[in-house]
Amino acid sequence: MGNAGFRTAEIRAVHVVEHGPPDGRPVLLLHGWPQNWRAWTAIMELGAADGNRMIALDLPGIGGSAGARTDGSTVAMAETVHAVAADLELERYTLVGHDIGGMVGYSLLRAYPEIARAVVMDTVIPGIAPWDRALADPRLWHFGFHAVPGLPETLVAGHQRRYFDHIFATAAARPDAVTESARDSYAAAYGSDGALAAGFDWYRAFPADAAANTMLTATIATPLLYLRGDQEGGEIQTYARGFADFGIENVSAATVAGSGHFTPEENPRAVWQLITQWPG
Template sequence: MVDNQMFQHSQVEVDGSSVHVVEAGAPDGKPVLFLHGWPQSWRTWQQVMSLASGQARVLAIDLPGVGRSTGNATDGSKSELAAVVHQLVAALGLEDLTLVGHDAGGMVVYSYLRRFGDVERAVIMDTVIPGVDPWGEVLRNPYIWHFAFHSIPDLPERLVQGRQREYFDYFLDVLTPDPSKITSEARNAYAAAYAEESALTAGFSWYRTLTQDAAANLAASDGPPATTPLLYLRGEREGGRIADYIEGFRTAGLSDVRDGVVSGAGHFTQEENPDETWRLIAHFAGLLAPLCG
């Protein structure tokens, strides 16, 4: 049971964006900042934050343009989104930070650590990074049809507006071994977060800039190595070989990469198995005793 009274909500103004920040835990605790993916909002981290609040200062945001984050939604490129997050980190004075991102949020985390490199550690979950192997293989997968569809200008908005709950439910169901793990309350929250057409556009823009993201990440791979410790997490039933992703990170120039598998979970690991998701992150962040083995 999640105690909603433990969460504090605020708006932080950064570079034309009013970012919705949700926080729990001790203000002087080691900070962990969570970034969501599509088609979700800060709400996807609620269970993890509830578990973590006794061990850390945990924060989650609505990405620019989504939910209660208003103003400049950026162009959707992960570089611009990372810049907003970077300014937010500075505005909140977050030090010794663990930056966690799921799905598109994981792409933002990767851009952040390559562009800024001022976080102590990073966690990327259940995503492929544009321009980083196995990017090409993923794009060739016919089950990833929505990458191309969401990239079409205007059309997705026309077809999805007013049908957010039904459209999002398709992905939440097909990518989750046990769809009941994502509650009706959570599903309604996601539909509400993208209720405005501008919010739909903000989310679809994350797909419309993937080619731009891939070019930026390829250029970064030709630069200096990234030394920020990275934990890559993937649901046990997500599909794909986690070893291919780890090798891709190392080939791209990340020198400290670790991995973990969240048992029983598909794509939405933080909601399907929040306990194990937090356990793996907490051990990596030094908030629990090191894992054996």
């Protein structure tokens, strides 16, 4: 793997990577598209140095978790992640989700009270403001493209690296922060036909995700921190109000300096500092 001190395991067909003391405070990390667990490498190193048990995984269906593919909905992926967390005996853990991983994290937050704190990064939750505005944003053109049955697989297969390079070039404020080796890892994680389709299935499930999320209005006391790159655009308080309107009582929000969409790689120290200094 090339990462000293990182430990790997397969749990329920999910590829799990750990770093830091096994008895440290648990932090579970969920990546987004088009990435895999490696997006968290720098954050894992920072967290482990602080004595935390840092745990990242490949989301169901891609990379080392190809055998755990679901229907692509965040509810189904959350169920898989929860089962893995239970097998790892995680209690009162901090959950951190980026992009699609943040959507999965929201479903976990809604369903499983053993989560002590939740951090959602650089995403909009289906069905929750400003979801409708996001769907109309031309910068998110790939939402519609990925949702077309079969077409993105046909056009992207064999060109994963070039397609992903375009995403990093246009969505990151510092594209060079996503290293060449990381990009190779991401392209490989979506390299098979099944993994590529699994990633696109996440977008095809958005209408069902939105319908499920808008039905969930019960009050949630678990603290939630919303982070967003300061150069990604969008009014961050709009996202915070969206969570509050759906019953999240304790919402904090902050921007990550010098970052676009890929904050865990563009400014990992700032991300980790915001998480550790958050009083939630």
